[in-house]
Amino acid sequence: MQHALDTLRHVFGYDAFRGVQGEIVEHVAGGGDALVLMPTGGGKSMCYQLPALLRQGTAIVVSPLIALMQDQVEALRQLGVKAAFLNSSLDAGAALAVEREFADGALDLLYVAPERLLTPRFLSLLDRARVALFAIDEAHCVSQWGHDFRPEYRQLTLLHERWPEVPRIALTATADAPTRREIVERLGLKDARQFVSSFDRPNIRYTVVAKQDSRRQLVDFLRERRNDSGIVYCLSRKKVEQTAEFLVAQGFTALPYHAGLDAEVRAQHQRRFLREDGVVMCATIAFGMGIDKPDVRYVAHLDLPKSLEGYFQETGRAGRDGDPADAWMAYGLGDAVLLQRMIEESESGEERKRLERRKIETLIGYCESTACRRQTLLAYFGEEHDGDCGHCDNCIAPPKSWDGTVAAQKALSCVYRTGQRFGAAHVIDVLRGADTQKVHQFGHDRLSTYGVGTELDAKQWRSVFRQLVAGGWLQVDVEGHGSLRLTQASAALLKGETTLTLRAEAEKAPKSRRESRGATEAAGDLPHEAQSRFEALRRWRSEVARTQGVPAYVIFHDATLRQIALAEPSNLDALAEVQGVGAAKLERYGAAVLETLSG
Structure with a gap:
């Protein structure tokens, strides 16, 4: 360990390890296999970079993204470490030069995409070189149930089969218990030592706001952050481009990023985001995994991500340097309807669809929860937290609650009496006694529930319906174009056999730490x-x-x-x-x- 600490100080400039880094380094440098679960910004790369310098030979780092390889190699070269990468960005001559360096033992670390590693040419090269260790980054990509599944990762078991004496370290920032088990199974790591760090990112402040005018809400959020770099995630390519154009019109430096853009445009936008300050990247989830920029000050979601696991992975790209950062999300019931429709229209099997539905339900529950956001997030990954973190919207400005039993009964009754054929917007019009063409067209102005909900405004009713869906008293019928339907749980509530406490709609989002204490x-x-x-x-x-x-x-x-x-x-x-x-x-x-x- 003294040699490891000396190398840590001399090469990286640090006097001590963070958390379990020291244990991992000692275990892998000694030839042991490891599975490392550590949040983004927790120092995962040190867990294989340092053993690579302590062991004889070259460490092979399997990485799924070109951007991550290039950034990490450049950072290592700045430290005086002999590192290189092999990917499609290199021409034939440059790739051949890297291969020669590897074969000659002139490299400490070599980053390679899984597709390149699995080629006969590269496997043959491995046979002729001395390999210090195999590091499999973003190991959750092996899981078919995960949010970043890469089929090539399934074939990485051959590393252990062909080179059983070479230690392996698999690393990921997000893996719930099922994904963790699948990583162990698919990569043949049942005998590997598992190191699970806390998933808590105490520097990130979590905020969820109910969608009203999401673009205006986003600009309000960004107004105090004009000089900061950040990411705004949208569900569709069209919305990505529209949001970027809107932000540019508002005076922000905003760039779009999605898989439909020309590859050179994507690369140019990514370079600008990485190298300039104050750039807002408006993107689909095609952007982000492996982005090594430490000073991303916020991640904003204009649409619901597909799971709480995906949300945690995406928000984890903020504040990697440990400084204060924000995870902000605007959420509406329409998001859940759209995601569920995408699930039903996909070609996935029924088992996969059931799993994805449950993940959306869990995410909606997180959005509507009155509990500490951090406590809810960590519980998803099997980690306990006392709550009252003091650094999420629910802790900074605890939401008020009210007895929503009667309002819920009115809502459920109106859904039933309108035939369970309509979405929340029309049902709210009926409850509030609105004089619309649609209400009169279907004769809903003659229903007993017409006008019985005037005590609440439309915004408050939307909150009621979101919480009824989140709590399982209503379900969205995707095949019925987003219409609401009663569930088995609805009966007890309608009969008055149970009561319901609802979250009150917030008047104004609480100020962030930055806004309340000042940017400096x-x-x-x-x-x-x-x-x-x-x-x-x-x-x-x-x-x-x-x-x-x-x-x-x-x-x-x-x-x-x-x-x-x-x-x-x-x-x-x-x-x-x-x-x-x-x-x-x-x-x-x-x-x-x-x-x-x-x-």
């Missing part, structure tokens, strides 16, 4: 003079990154620059004591950093 405090509580030094260091870093054509964070993370600004080192020895300043970076950038501080 939220960014790291720097005194005025240290803040000036920090900004000067960031300007220097941006210029260096632009000259090298790399993302700014591979030079130094904000957290490291912040520590430098606070310590104000006057010489190289003092600078070397700052966490995140390793030997290679000290030699390469030390003099320029000191000059920037003195200027």
Whole structure:
């Protein structure tokens, strides 16, 4: 372990391991197999990068995305580590040069896509080289029930079959118990030691708002974040492009990203997002997995994701550097209807459809919950939390509740009397006694439930219907174009055999930590003079990154620059004591950093 700690300090610039990193490094460096579950930003990459430097040979890192490979290789090269990647972005000559380096034992780490690894050419290359370990990143891709299934991952068991003496480490940031079991089974890791870290991301603030005018709500959320980088997820390609255009018109630097765009356009937009500050990436879930940008300050969802697991994975892309970040989502019943329709229209088998329906129900329950968001999220991954985190909307401004039994009875009765053929909007019109053509067309103005719900406005009724669906008292009939139907549970409520407490609609979303404390405090509580030094260091870093054509964070993370600004080192020895300043970076950038501080 002393050798590991010395390497950690010399190469990466850190004096100590985080959490269970040290145990994992010792186990894998000693030749053991491991399954590592650690949240995004928890330091997963260190768990295989450091053993790669401690063992003889080259570590093979299986990674599903080109962007992740390029970022991590560039970051490692900045540290003086001999790293390379093999993927479709290289021409034949460049790929051949990498293969030669690998065969000659000149690399510490080689990143490769699963498709490339499984080719006869690469397998033959592995036979001729010395392999230190196999690292399988994003291991949840092996699960057919997961949100990022990649069939090629299923074939990675051959690594153990052909090279049983080489240790393997599988890593993922999101895996519920069934996915975890499938990773173990599919990758042949039943004898591997499992390391499960806390899934808690205490720096992320979770907020869910009921959809009213989602674009306006998004702009309100982004107004205090104009200089921050963030991601806005939408369900469809069309909505991605419309949202990006809308944000540009509102003065934001926003770019679209989805699978329908030309590959070069996608690559250009991704480069801008990684290398510039203040860029809003409007995207489908085609964007994000493996994005290594540490200073994403928010992830916003304009539509429901497909599962709580997907939501956790996507929101985890915010605040990887540990600084305050936001996970914001606008949610409406129409989202659930659309997702359920997509499930029913898919070609999946009935078992898969049932699983996806349950995942949507769980997600809707999360949205409507009055409990601590963090407690609900962690419980999904089998982790207990006391609640009252003080850093989610439900804890910052606890929602009020009210006895909704009578309102629920009126809603259920109106759904029944209108024939269980209509969506919430029309049923609400009937309850409120609206004078619409549709109400008169179907004679619903003559029903006993017509006008019995005038005590609530349309917004409050929408909240009632969302909660009735979330609680299982109503279900959405997708084949009936989103019409609402009673369930078996409805009878007891209609008969008055049970009561129902509902969440009151919030008047206004609570202020975020940033909005309530100020941007400077939220960014790291720097005194005025240290803040000036920090900004000067960031300007220097941006210029260096632009000259090298790399993302700014591979030079130094904000957290490291912040520590430098606070310590104000006057010489190289003092600078070397700052966490995140390793030997290679000290030699390469030390003099320029000191000059920037003195200027």
